Amino acid sequence: MFRAPEDVSHAIESQFGGKRVLVVGDLMVDAYLWGDVSRISPEAPVPVVRLNRKTVTLGGAGNVLLNLVGLGLPATAAGFVGDDDGGRQLGQMLEQAGISSAGCVRLADRPTTTKTRVVSGHHQMLRLDEEGVGPVADEGVKRLIDAILGQLDDASALILSDYAKGVVTAEVCQAIIPEARRRGIPVIVDPKGFNFQKYAGATTMTPNLREFEIATGLEAGYDSETFQRAGSDLRERLGLEYLVVTCGDKGIRLFDKAGWSQFPALAREVYDVSGAGDTVIASLTASIVAGLDLDDAMRLANVAAGVVVGKIGTTPIQSRDLRDAVRDTQLLEQPRKVYEAAELADLIQSWKSRGDRVVFTNGCFDLLHVGHVTLLAKARACGDRLVVGLNTDRSVRQLKGPTRPVVVQGDRAQVLAGLASVDAVVLFDEETPLELIAGLKPDVLVKGGDYEESQVVGGELVKSWGGRVAIIPLVEGRSTTKLLEKSQKDPNGNRRAG
Structure with missing residues (x-):
């Protein structure tokens, strides 16, 4: 499966060289309220959830950070954090995970993005979102850019994890992408929305299939040749070294100067695709900083995605799981049993x-x-x-x-x-x-x-x-x-x- 299996195994065992990755993106708190439903409220036709427990985890760009840490790479977070309970909770979770918050900027007039889900059994009953909806003031954006540029010297790679919550704006992208590339730092983008021009000049980008189709104007019923041409045109237009399109159960498509390649999906059982994109970008970045061959980097990211979609819920990849999955994949391409x-x-x-x-x-x-x-x-x-x-x-x-x-x-x-x-x-x-x-x-x-x-x-x-x-x-x-x-x-x- 891998061109250089010994290099891949060494990269995983050595924690990808232990090189630090800077993640710029929308940091969130994912809160869960778990309970049981046994009746309907007499006050309104809504279920009554008897609360059993509460859990919180890092969401948004925070999940990319957790994937990096799970693979053994040091990571630094950069983004906006509110001066509120959510912000303090997010800071504590970053610290507990061993993630540096040196690139974070605290804003007094903007809440920490928090998603609270009410769950009964395996069913989500309700989600409450607390977030800022308007643009961040110029002073806050300048502080963020300065904080990011101040962390580049210690970074071996820069990830832009865009969840469209006000961090990865065109202004921020145009300030940090050229500077990172000037320093020889690869820039890997997980995009949001359909206007990708703000990411121009990055090393690579990892849109999902739907984002790619809309951004390139592909219409229903397109053929393989049209898909290939759209990918090549987008890569050239944005000045990317290569373009990665994640296509769910169809695997991953790679567009580079040589053309395009297809990497079939490796998951035998798909339970939950939540967070799979975060795992792909973290694993791909880890492979890049470890110096793996691009094809092997793609294959490793594909294996990592196959691990996390085989689990319920958003689950960051762990190096031991990736190591075992690589081993099992090499054993006659047999799924782990x-x-x-x-x-x-x-x-x-x-x-x-x-x-x-x-x-x-x-x-x-x-x-x-x-x-x-x-x-x-x-x-x-x-x-x-x-x-x-x-x-x-x-x-x-x-x-x-x-x-x-x-x-x-x-x-x-x-x-x-x-x-x-x-x-x-x-x-x-x-x-x-x-x-x-x-x-x-x-x-x-x-x-x-x-x-x-x-x-x-x-x-x-x-x-x-x-x-x-x-x-x-x-x-x-x-x-x-x-x-x-x-x-x-x-x-x-x-x-x-x-």
């Missing part, structure tokens, strides 16, 4: 939130054979997702004797993960999978036909939360033991010597 128990429990919750029924089965699966494959395929048919609990090497020896397993646990896990019927594999070291079942809470528990339902470990537990036990007939004459016995005999059926 092998998980730790705690991580898998979260994934199962997300599956269930989408209405999926989760099936669980377990075993040693040593020397995978047609009986195993048939059992797993039929188990998968009992629901929407199949999770396989796999005995570790130690527990296999305890169950089967000192000569087993024939295949080590890591290889057994990857072979299982390669089956289309299997959605997740998790190792367990205990004598039985009871503890694992209790933590994962599957809807269906499957065992082979050599068990009675009353003998299935965890059966009563699964039934206690409304699940069921399914017994699937075995394929006669197929077992690992029989395969091993056969391998020890010659063609005449006699035991081989030694």
